[in-house]
Amino acid sequence: MGLALLSAAISGIIFGIGLALAGMLNPAKVAGFLDIFGLWDPSLMLVMAGGIAVNAAGYFLFLRSGKPLFASSFSLPEARQIDKKLIIGSVLFGVGWGLAGLCPGPVVASIGLDPLSILPFLAVMLAGLKLGVIIRTRI
């Protein structure tokens, strides 16, 4: 239990530092990546490349068999179908991401840096998450 919590915290710390160094905590930079018809900042392509390279290597080398160190089994998504929930949800998320330049990870990572402007955003985002979880079961 203790080691599981410690490893989750360490993962979070590394994730938060990674987001900051990558420039993901800057909404203007994220919007600059999405602005392919204006002055385009391709930096987020390299965030994806670095993240996927390391995680994919780890996944395919170490995690395809056995079990996790501090849990009884791997919890991987079982859904395989491309359904309308996946597409509708991703469209809504993409529009919000483009409008604010913020997605859930950077919102959480910015809480301590600028609580006054982030906490109201976080509250509305969490309300949206809860509402979305309810809607997902009905469509």
Next chain:
Amino acid sequence: MTINWTEFTPLMSFLGGVLIGAAAFILMLTKGRIMGVSGILAGLLPPNSSFELFWRLAFIAGIIAGPLLLTRFGLYNIEAVAVAEGGILYLAALLVGLGTAIGSGCTSGHGICGLSRLSVRSMMAVATFVLAGVLAVFVMRHLM
């Protein structure tokens, strides 16, 4: 398409990405969990089981602490310039929450973890939310 060379940060962004990938690997190796922030946050909202609460809280606390460690020790200057305010900002917050819940994931879960596992669902999700984001930015910056 014109590349913004003055804002382009290939090395730091790649390094940040490597850390993000390492964090996702650590969470899967130790807890066997996908590092998807929207899903982990959704699991904190009531109703929830207390057993599943603690590792989520530890992970979230870590994410908050990471950037604070950087700034507290003066290691890195984190820049943040807002692109929206008022009604548009809160509409965006609502859409981010709704969309990631209905679409089962965000940039971390689908973008980093799903693509690493070669999930076709995640490939579709990423293509869709990047395209929707591009269109939103196009409308805001070039049409309005």
